[in-house]
Amino acid sequence: MRRVRRPRPGHPFFGGAPLLIAHRGGAKLAPENTMPAFRQAVDDWDADMLEMDVRPTRDGRVVVIHDETVDRTTNGHGPIAGMTWDEVRSLDAAYRFRDPDGEHSLRGTGVGLPLFAEVLEAFPDMRIIVEPKTAEAAGPLVREIRAARAEERVLVGAEFEATRGGARGYR
Numbered sequence: 001m002r003r004v005r006r007p008r009p010g011h012p013f014f015g016g017a018p019l020l021i022a023h024r025g026g027a028k029l030a031p032e033n034t035m036p037a038f039r040q041a042v043d044d045w046d047a048d049m050l051e052m053d054v055r056p057t058r059d060g061r062v063v064v065i066h067d068e069t070v071d072r073t074t075n076g077h078g079p080i081a082g083m084t085w086d087e088v089r090s091l092d093a094a095y096r097f098r099d100p101d102g103e104h105s106l107r108g109t110g111v112g113l114p115l116f117a118e119v120l121e122a123f124p125d126m127r128i129i130v131e132p133k134t135a136e137a138a139g140p141l142v143r144e145i146r147a148a149r150a151e152e153r154v155l156v157g158a159e160f161e162a163t164r165g166g167a168r169g170y171r
Contacts, residue, residue, distance in 0.1 A: 021048065022038070025040070033064045033114075038052075047126075054130055055137055057085050058081060063113050074092055074093050074096070093112050094106035
């Protein structure tokens with residue numbers, strides 16, 4: 001049985017000991033910011049936290065992806081903000097990924113970009129550090145955190161410019 005990862009004594013989120021934080025899920029052995037990467041970080045590496053970036057789609061869904069466009073990590077092209085969730089979920093997020101042997105071993109296996117809500121649901125015992133990459137992502141992101149009642153296990157960290165002004169719905 002997997003242990004529930006709770007904050008260490010002394011601080012509700014970080015605690016006092018060094019922590020293993022899986023940046024983008026650990027992008028060398030599985031495609032970054034995907035469920036296989038997060039699953040591997042939790043199951044194989046015993047990560048204490050998951051770290052990820054989010055951006056909104058044209059129809060307001062909060063998708064886990066670092067780049068402004070889908071070009072570098074998928075078989076698609078263009079900005080994620082210009083796509084609907086239906087368009088995004090049809091992309092192959094393993095298309096450009098090469099495993100340690102240099103092979104495209106996960107291409108065409110159904111690896112997609114996850115919604116942030118899916119990550120919250122799939123990893124209910126994990127602490128998460130999430131960065132909204134745009135001001136438009138901040139409000140919807142916080143609504144999803146609250147809807148999942150995950151306020152105590154999610155830390156939102158962002159560049160000041162990404163969350164200032166009208167997007168301050170995170171407070």
